[in-house]
Amino acid sequence: MKVLNTVGQRVPMHDAATKVTGQAQFTDDLALPGMLYGKLVRSTIPHGRIVSIDVSRAKALPGVKGVITGKDIPDRVYGIVPKAKDEHALARDKVHYIGDAVAAVVAVDKEIAEEAARLVHVEYEPIPAVFDPLDAIKEGAPLIHDNLKTNISASIHKEFGDVEKGFAASDYVFEDTFFSQAVNHAPIEPHAALAAYDLQNGDLTIWSCTQIPYFLKRNLATTLLVPENKIRVIKPKVGGGFGQKIDMYAKDFCACWFAKELGRPVKFLYEREEVFQSTRQRHPMYLTVKTGVNKAGKILAQKITAYADGGAYNSTAPLMITLSCFFIMIPYRIENLIYEGYHVYTNKPVGGAMRGHGIPQARFAIERQIDLIAKRIGVDAAEMRVINAIRAGMPHPAGFIINTCGFADSVTEAAKAIGWKEKRGKLPFGRGVGLAGASFPSGVANMAHLASGAVVQLSREGRVSILSGAADIGQGAETVICQIVAEQIGVPMEDVHITAADTGTCPLDAGTFGSGVTVRAGNAALLAANDVRDQLFSFVADRLKCKPDDLMTANRRIWVKGNPDAGMSLSDALFEYQYSNRPLPIVGRGGWIPPAEQPTSLLTKNGNFSPNYSFMTQAAEVEVDLELGKVKVVKMVTVHDCGQPINPMLVEGQLEGSIMGGMGQALYEDSTCIEGQQYNPSFLDYGFPTVMEMPEMGALHIDTDDPVGPFGAKEAGEGTQLAPAPAIVNAIADAIGVEFNRLPVTPQVVLEALKKNADKS
Amino acid sequence: MNEKRILQLHVNGDLYEVLCAPNTTLLEALREKALLTGTKRGCDLGACGACTVLMDGQAVLSCLTLAVDAVGRKIRTIEGIAENGELSLLQKSFVDHGALQCGFCSPGFIMSATELLAENPKPTRKEIQRKLAGNLCRCTGYIKIVEAVEIAAAKIAGGAS
Ligand code: FES
Ligand code: FES
Numbered sequence: 001m002k003v004l005n006t007v008g009q010r011v012p013m014h015d016a017a018t019k020v021t022g023q024a025q026f027t028d029d030l031a032l033p034g035m036l037y038g039k040l041v042r043s044t045i046p047h048g049r050i051v052s053i054d055v056s057r058a059k060a061l062p063g064v065k066g067v068i069t070g071k072d073i074p075d076r077v078y079g080i081v082p083k084a085k086d087e088h089a090l091a092r093d094k095v096h097y098i099g100d101a102v103a104a105v106v107a108v109d110k111e112i113a114e115e116a117a118r119l120v121h122v123e124y125e126p127i128p129a130v131f132d133p134l135d136a137i138k139e140g141a142p143l144i145h146d147n148l149k150t151n152i153s154a155s156i157h158k159e160f161g162d163v164e165k166g167f168a169a170s171d172y173v174f175e176d177t178f179f180s181q182a183v184n185h186a187p188i189e190p191h192a193a194l195a196a197y198d199l200q201n202g203d204l205t206i207w208s209c210t211q212i213p214y215f216l217k218r219n220l221a222t223t224l225l226v227p228e229n230k231i232r233v234i235k236p237k238v239g240g241g242f243g244q245k246i247d248m249y250a251k252d253f254c255a256c257w258f259a260k261e262l263g264r265p266v267k268f269l270y271e272r273e274e275v276f277q278s279t280r281q282r283h284p285m286y287l288t289v290k291t292g293v294n295k296a297g298k299i300l301a302q303k304i305t306a307y308a309d310g311g312a313y314n315s316t317a318p319l320m321i322t323l324s325c326f327f328i329m330i331p332y333r334i335e336n337l338i339y340e341g342y343h344v345y346t347n348k349p350v351g352g353a354m355r356g357h358g359i360p361q362a363r364f365a366i367e368r369q370i371d372l373i374a375k376r377i378g379v380d381a382a383e384m385r386v387i388n389a390i391r392a393g394m395p396h397p398a399g400f401i402i403n404t405c406g407f408a409d410s411v412t413e414a415a416k417a418i419g420w421k422e423k424r425g426k427l428p429f430g431r432g433v434g435l436a437g438a439s440f441p442s443g444v445a446n447m448a449h450l451a452s453g454a455v456v457q458l459s460r461e462g463r464v465s466i467l468s469g470a471a472d473i474g475q476g477a478e479t480v481i482c483q484i485v486a487e488q489i490g491v492p493m494e495d496v497h498i499t500a501a502d503t504g505t506c507p508l509d510a511g512t513f514g515s516g517v518t519v520r521a522g523n524a525a526l527l528a529a530n531d532v533r534d535q536l537f538s539f540v541a542d543r544l545k546c547k548p549d550d551l552m553t554a555n556r557r558i559w560v561k562g563n564p565d566a567g568m569s570l571s572d573a574l575f576e577y578q579y580s581n582r583p584l585p586i587v588g589r590g591g592w593i594p595p596a597e598q599p600t601s602l603l604t605k606n607g608n609f610s611p612n613y614s615f616m617t618q619a620a621e622v623e624v625d626l627e628l629g630k631v632k633v634v635k636m637v638t639v640h641d642c643g644q645p646i647n648p649m650l651v652e653g654q655l656e657g658s659i660m661g662g663m664g665q666a667l668y669e670d671s672t673c674i675e676g677q678q679y680n681p682s683f684l685d686y687g688f689p690t691v692m693e694m695p696e697m698g699a700l701h702i703d704t705d706d707p708v709g710p711f712g713a714k715e716a717g718e719g720t721q722l723a724p725a726p727a728i729v730n731a732i733a734d735a736i737g738v739e740f741n742r743l744p745v746t747p748q749v750v751l752e753a754l755k756k757n758a759d760k761s
Numbered sequence: 762m763n764e765k766r767i768l769q770l771h772v773n774g775d776l777y778e779v780l781c782a783p784n785t786t787l788l789e790a791l792r793e794k795a796l797l798t799g800t801k802r803g804c805d806l807g808a809c810g811a812c813t814v815l816m817d818g819q820a821v822l823s824c825l826t827l828a829v830d831a832v833g834r835k836i837r838t839i840e841g842i843a844e845n846g847e848l849s850l851l852q853k854s855f856v857d858h859g860a861l862q863c864g865f866c867s868p869g870f871i872m873s874a875t876e877l878l879a880e881n882p883k884p885t886r887k888e889i890q891r892k893l894a895g896n897l898c899r900c901t902g903y904i905k906i907v908e909a910v911e912i913a914a915a916k917i918a919g920g921a922s
Contacts, residue, residue, distance in 0.1 A: 016856040017848060019864025020871055022799015022839035029798035111782075188803040188811055188899050189865040239801075239865030240899050272804040474863025474900050649859040656902030657862065683808035683897060691893045691903040 001703060002644045005554050006486040007711050010649035011493055013479045015237070024237045027192035027209045032265035035194070036065055038258060039113040040250055040268070041103040041120045042278060043095035046347035046676030047129035047142065050093060050102065050122060058105055058119040063112040066258050067120065069103045073257060078219040080212075080247050080353075084154065084314040086145060089223060089253035095124065096144055096312035097347050098676045099278035101250040106258045106266055129676055133307040133344035134286065144312065144345040153310060154317040154343040156325050156603060160397035166301025166336035170292025174373055177288045178365035179742045180725075182281045182309070182671040183664065185354050186688055189239020190275050195255035196265040204260060205232045205504070208252050211245040211471050212511030213501050219248040224256055231256075232504035241473040242661070243353035244280045246513050247315055276681030280352025281671050283320060283343075284309040285361035289369050297374060297384035301336040304328060304365075308358070310343045311350040317343040320351070320358035322602045326398050327359045328366065331407040331439040331615050332388040335397055347676050353513060355661060355721045359440065367436035367726035368741060371733060381424075381730070382415040385437055385617070392704075398606040400613065404714075406641030406702030407615035411437060413700050414639040418619035424734060430626050431634075434730025435619035440719030441610030442709060443516015445594035452521040452592050453507025454528040456485055457585040458536065460578055462556065462570050464489055465585075466498040466528075469509025470521035475717055476650040477517045481525045483646055484710055488529035489536075490553025491570065507591070515715035518646060519611050520592055522710040527590025535586050540573050595708070611708045614715045615641040618659070618723040620695075622731040626754065629747030631667055633695040633728055641702040643714035651716040655699055658717075662724025663695075664688045670744050768832050772797065773841030781828040787821075788812045790828035791838060799839040799868050803897070810896030813869040814838045820876040822895075839868035842875060851875060851913040860909035862900035870896045874910045883918055886911065 002008045018024040055067040070092035079085035091102045103120050107113040128142040135141060136151040144151055167173055193208040204226060210216045213233040221228040238245060251268035258266040270279070285308045292301040306324060310317055325339040343351075356363075370388075374381035389408035396402060414435055415421075423433045444450050455467040466485055472478040482496040489496075500506060509521055537548040537558070544551075544567070546560050553559075559567025568576075578584055594611040602609060621635040636659050645651040668687050672679040680686045705712040725743065733739050738753040770777045772795060779794035788805070791797045791814070803811035805824045812823040815837040842849050848856065851874055861867045870893060877884055877892040884892070889910050898906065 010859070012856045012859065013861070016861060016864070017852075019861050019867050020839075020848065020852040020855045021843050022797070022868050024864050025798070026801075026865060028802065029792075031796070186899055187863070187865075188801070188809060188897060189863065190803070237865075238863060240863045242899070272806065474865070476862065653859050653862055653901055653905060656904045657900045658902075660902035661899075682806055683804050684806065688897070688899065690895075690897065691890045691907060694903050697902075697904055 001701065002711055004487055006483040006493055007646050008644065009647065011479060011483055011647055013476050014482050014493065015478065026189055026237045026239050027194060027207050028269050030194050030207055030236060032194065032196055035265040035267055036106045036108060036258065036262065037110045037113045038104055038106045038254055038266055038268040039117040040101045041117045041122065043091065043098055043100040043102055045095060045124050045126055046098050047144065048095055048124035048126040050091065050095065051125050052123045053103055054121040055103065058116040061112060061116050061119060063108040064116045065106050065108065065262055067103065067105045067116065068257065074223060074225050076223040078223050078248055079314055080215060080316055081314065081318055084317050087313045089250045094146065097349060099349060100312065101278065104250065104254040129347035131346050131348055131676055133309045133346060136344045136346050137342065144347060151345040152342050153314050153345050154321050156321050156339065156341045158325055159338045160329065161336035163301045163303060163336045163338045167292040170300045171295045172377055173290065173292045174376065175288065175290040176369050176372060176741060177286065178368055180285050180361040180364050181743050182284045182673065183669040184276050184281045184671050184686065185242040185244035186686065187240030187242060187244060190272055191245065191249060191251060191270040191279060192268065193251045193255040194265060194267040195259035197259040197263055199263050202230055203232065204230055204256050205234065206252060206256055207234045207236050209238045209245055210235055211241045211473050211513060213471055213503050214469065214508055215511060216248050216252060217503050220252060220256055223253055235471050235501035238473040241512065242355045243357060243513065245473065246353050247280060249279060272683065273681040276671065276686065277349055277678050280315060280354065281349050282354040283351035283358065283361065287362060287365040289365050291369060291373060293373055293377065295377065297377060297379040297387055299332060299334055299388050302328065302334055303338040306341040308343045309346050309348065309351060311346055311348040313350045315350055315352040318603055320353065324358035324362045326602055326609060327439065328362055329397050330400060330613060331390055331437050333390040333394055337397065348673050349678065355658065355718050360665065360722050360725065363436065363438050363722040364726045364743065367723065368729060371434065371730045372739060382411055382420055382435060385411045399608055401608045402613060403708065404643065404704035404706045405615055406704050407437060407439065409702050410615055410617040410639040410641060414617035414619040414637055417637040417639065417698055417700060418621055418635065430624045430735055432731045432734025433619060433621045434727050434734055435617055436723035436726035436730060437617045438719055438722035439613050439615045440515055440715055440722065442519040442612045442614065442715035443594065443610055444514045445596040445608055445610050450510040450593065452509045452524040454521065454524040454590045455507060456525070456528040456532050456588045458489060458532050459585045460574055462491065462495060462574060464491055464496045466496065466525060467506045468498060468500045468521055468525060469506045470517050471501040471512040473512050475654060476647065477512065477521065479650065480518055480522060480646045484522055484525050485529040488526065488533050490558065491556055515717045518713050518715065519709045520594065522646065522713065523592035524590045526710045527592060528588040531588030531590060532586050536573060539577055539582065540568065543576065612643065612706045612714045614719040616719055616723060618727045620724065620727040620731040622728060622735055624732060624735045624750060629750035631732055631745060631750065633663055635696045636724065637698040638720055639700045639702060640720065641704050642716040643704055643706040643709050644712035645716065646711060646713050652699060654716045655720045656697060658721035659697065659724050660689050660694065661721045663693065663728065665743060666725040666728040667744055768828055770795065770831055770836060772836045773838060783829065785828045786824055787826040787828050787831045788823035791823060797838050797840050801865055801868055810869040810873065811866055813872040813896065815872055815876055818876065818879065820873050839871060842871060850916050851878065851910065854909040854913035858905055858909040858912060860901065860905040866896060866898040870898065870906055878914055878917060882914060884914060
């Protein structure tokens with residue numbers, strides 16, 4: 001691991017003190033003079049036409065300042081993927097799920113806004129609804145979006161290699177079907193937006209808990225019919241996102257709309273129930289996997305058919321189904337693959353990007369099936385993973401470029417760390433071990449607009465100020481960027497300050513998704529810092545009579561390599577710089593876009609999806625309570641190739657948090673929706689893991705040095721949430737001999753399976 | 762029934778006079794009336810612990826506490842934990858050991874853990890976990906939070922102030 005002055009160090013988050021003292025400001029902590037409060041009216045039926053909306057009683061309530069419905073706003077749809085936009089801020093003619101926004105009110109205080117929302121009367125004409133993607137694709141199923149002839153909103157059909165030949169050459173062919181349930185991102189901060197309008201120049205400013213300020217700006221511009229340069233999006237502190245805060249929501253649009261109409265600041269805040277019901281969730285997904293293997297367990301061909309339950313709108317539909325397909329071929333070398341994937345509308349809460357984004361569902365299926373096959377043909381499941389591991393430099397059927405890859409080693413090390421040899425199949429009934437592998441991109445390379453910019457200023461007093469578009473949503477992006485800049489300019493962290501994710505001030509950035517921030521925005525910051533350093537070094541080299549390349553910098557000092565006495569303090573250098581009549585501050589700029597050809601989309605053209613790829617294996621040991629059916633994860637080991645960590649402490653934090661998420665998906669969480677109605681839209685009923693459930697954790701690092709990432713870094717934010725769920729379910733199979741192919745594995749299903757087995761024997 | 766009254770609340774040693782309805786919660790009074798926004802609202806339903814404050818030294822969920830019931834009690838919020846311009850040992854431990862990511866849950870965790878260490882300066886790991894079981898965090902996986910509390914406890918026991 002590279003350990004430099006700040007890069008590679010366990011540096012605390014630069015804004016941690018503000019967070020532990022209550023000074024950090026999240027969107028709902030902001031208030032402006034004269035601010036109004038908004039509330040949305042939401043559909044109470046899963047599918048229907050809006051016959052009429054009576055807003056007269058709401059409007060008449062004292063203190064109400066405005067009421068709007070879908071008919072009052074421009075007929076413009078939005079969405080995060082340009083070609084898949086299908087959502088109105090407020091429904092126009094139809095509602096598509098329970099929780100669809102149909103009207104919005106604003107009032108002088110929260111209570112009046114809530115009362116006014118209750119007074120809006122909507123008359124619906126119900127339409128038959130459909131709640132399962134397998135039903136929604138049937139002939140004669142109710143059509144959810146009028147402009148389409150089918151409920152399939154995105155699909156992908158891909159063949160790589162020669163699948164028929166692969167199956168023909170196989171000694172065995174197996175087919176199994178798997179299901180992953182809906183889970184909610186459940187960030188602890190509920191969604192909020194605050195907007196203000198400048199009556200003089202027509203500028204709109206919105207503070208929103210968004211992961212992607214620049215895309216939000218664009219979606220606002222195209223729906224409000226306001227030029228993009230009149231909108232400024234500022235991201236305050238964001239209380240967790242995990243993908244849910246990628247999309248624009250009704251609160252963003254309505255806050256801006258009313259602020260502009262009324263000339264007063266307007267805030268919208270979602271209740272927890274709205275977060276569960278009316279934002280995004282992980283797509284429930286069916287995957288049928290047909291795999292051909294030889295006797296040794298080498299995979300010769302795979303055919304996958306996938307149905308993702310998209311809910312009422314598209315959100316990231318084409319992207320999620322594409323990711324699900326292409327990442328089948330990594331971390332294993334799958335030369336022959338057919339993938340048929342469908343993203344299907346249903347009258348349910350909307351699927352969206354969630355930590356892993358389409359890949360966790362596929363990984364669950366693949367990693368479970370590897371264990372099933374290993375057992376059926378009598379090879380070791382860890383061994384089978386090593387046999388099939390993709391390695392650095394190997395060709396990827398779709399053109400991914402794998403420069404560095406620690407996957408095979410990660411399997412071996414994880415097996416060793418969990419005690420595979422001693423424990424697998426050898427522990428007493430009720431206890432078992434299992435493992436699973438994964439890989440994830442460090443951001444997206446070959447799609448449009450995915451560049452990051454950075455500006456770094458070095459002032460006369462030695463203060464370093466960074467402008468970056470990167471959106472820190474709690475993962476520590478700002479800290480990582482500060483570390484990179486501090487390293488290059490040779491100053492301690494306390495000299496470095498960052499202003500980020502303010503579209504009015506900062507350079508363009510693609511935003512926080514796809515785990516791209518460290519590599520993309522980190523590289524931009526690195527280039528900007530180098531620009532500053534180059535300007536400074538060329539001046540200092542003159543003074544010290546050496547070449548700029550001979551200079552080093554650290555601890556606010558610049559000196560000649562190999563001769564520490566030949567140097568000067570940064571402060572003297574800046575003093576002399578100023579008095580040699582050079583302009584201050586020294587300003588450096590950097591922009592970085594992943595190396596790629598023309599912007600394209602994997603849907604239409606293969607190519608290298610990401611600048612680089614992380615790899616990992618996670619191994620679990622579980623204990624099943626045979627009386628209660630409860631599964632306890634005793635231990636979880638991660639062996640990780642995330643390149644060179646910029647901040648090992650933050651990487652560990654990502655890893656520990658994603659294990660918690662993976663455990664939730666495996667054992668506890670299920671956003672239950674019956675006939676379109678969510679049954680557990682509260683923390684009490686939903687139940688994600690608390691501190692009591694967390695296992696002992698271990699983490700090992702496979703050292704690789706990636707040529708593209710800044711200082712050799714790769715992603716560390718999402719990949720580690722892919723393997724925990726299948727690893728845990730694989731361990732359960734080892735513990736009690738029951739193969740679960742549906743998530744979550746709750747005490748109830750464990751007990752039913754145990755009972756069934758007991759009845760059989 | 763809906764009549765609002767001016768309540769006197771003692772928060773962090775200061776007196777706040779806030780206009781509240783009978784059903785105004787302590788969380789609303791703190792955040793919206795006293796403008797002490799460090800206390801967070803995660804669910805408004807008593808399930809996440811983000812709104813935890815101390816009332817006469819006891820951790821309570823301010824979203825489930827009526828403002829009127831806080832009259833005459835000593836309230837301590839996250840804004841009152843750092844003293845004399847210095848982070849408490851517990852806060853410092855959270856910062857140094859990465860016990861937070863987004864930080865939205867941190868005020869609640871720090872209030873719960875502050876109560877714990879005041880009552881039980883040498884808690885076992887199990888005791889820490891049990892105390893923090895009512896606080897949800899979606900980012901950290903809790904591991905570093907528990908460690909930070911352990912390290913702070915050890916420092917306090919070691920006589921650091
Ligand atoms: S806001 Fe009080 S417990 Fe969640
Ligand atoms: S740090 Fe984000 S919820 Fe705990």
